[in-house]
């Protein structure tokens with residue numbers, strides 16, 4: 543597909559983008575790089591994350607789709623005013639025997655997550671063959687990017703689910719979440735190469751994923767009505783931090799931050815990049831809102847899974863939340879100029 547035909551087929555990309563695409567100045571969040579953007583790059587305030595089922599019949603169709611999406615991603619991020627990142631991932635289903643000849647390339651860590659006590663997952667609202675996380679400075683940019691991918695991939699990939707989130711703009715790595723507490727404070731230290739090597743980037747298993755990572759996404763409804771009728775001292779005991787100072791609370795081993803901490807989980811750490819969602823009202827007149835929990839790690843079976851197992855069985859936040867959708871995806875390393883996302887896996 544030529545560049546022009548990709549743009550034409552995406553429909554919503556206007557003439558100004560065609561002009562801008564010729565501009566070679568890399569924007570601040572370049573699509574090309576050693577690692578994909580949207581993992582260690584600054585967290586932009588608006589999120590769209592979507593899962594797709596591949597309907598292309600064969601491997602050639604899958605390759606064409608990924609090449610087209612790469613072209614779209616390059617175009618979108620080449621705009622001089624572009625402030626967005628696109629992060630692509632491959633779900634376990636893509637590697638199913640007899641589909642695209644990838645069964646022997648599936649990394650051991652890429653299996654569907656086990657079920658956890660208490661979750662109420664809608665399978666149609668999670669999972670899928672492919673995932674794209676888009677983080678943008680403006681909501682319309684995030685929306686337009688997903689829409690461009692949907693349009694460009696129409697004959698080969700069917701949109702399966704989509705989640706829309708936001709977080710406070712600004713430099714803060716830990717903005718205030720819907721429960722009124724800061725979220726993202728005790729996160730992986732990205733200033734440390736060692737932390738990244740130990741907890742974030744894949745360096746074992748099949749070579750195609752080296753320099754990549756795994757994305758886990760969970761849609762977690764927060765029961766705001768119940769939370770807002772709980773007094774502050776109790777809320778602080780549940781989270782394990784003072785709400786206003788954000789200092790850790792001593793002497794509450796059962797608090798969320800204690801149960802989720804590396805100390806309680808054999809040193810396991812996650813890179814969390816979560817957003818809030820706000821989806822109106824439910825039939826009972828309650829606000830429908832919550833957390834799009836997103837984390838990255840080098841091995842979900844040794845990081846997200848054991849941490850979530852501990853939380854699912856004893857986190858006091860369970861009385862105030864419901865896990866509704868879930869997905870796990872292997873995100874390959876970054877794309878070199880002239881190459882395409884998935885080339886290491888498929889060529």
Ligand code: HEM
Pocket residue numbers: 716719721723724725726727728729760762781783798799800802803804812833835846849850853859863
């Ligand atoms: C019900 C939804 C959740 C809410 C409202 C929530 C909220 C919070 C808050 C307020 C903090 C303290 C500030 C911070 O360090 O970021 C925190 C910490 C943390 N959360 Fe959550 N969280 C939720 C779910 C999860 C899940 C599903 C996981 C992972 C499976 C997780 C993992 C962590 C970790 C690793 C920390 C840092 C712990 C430490 O201090 O070392 N959280 N969370």
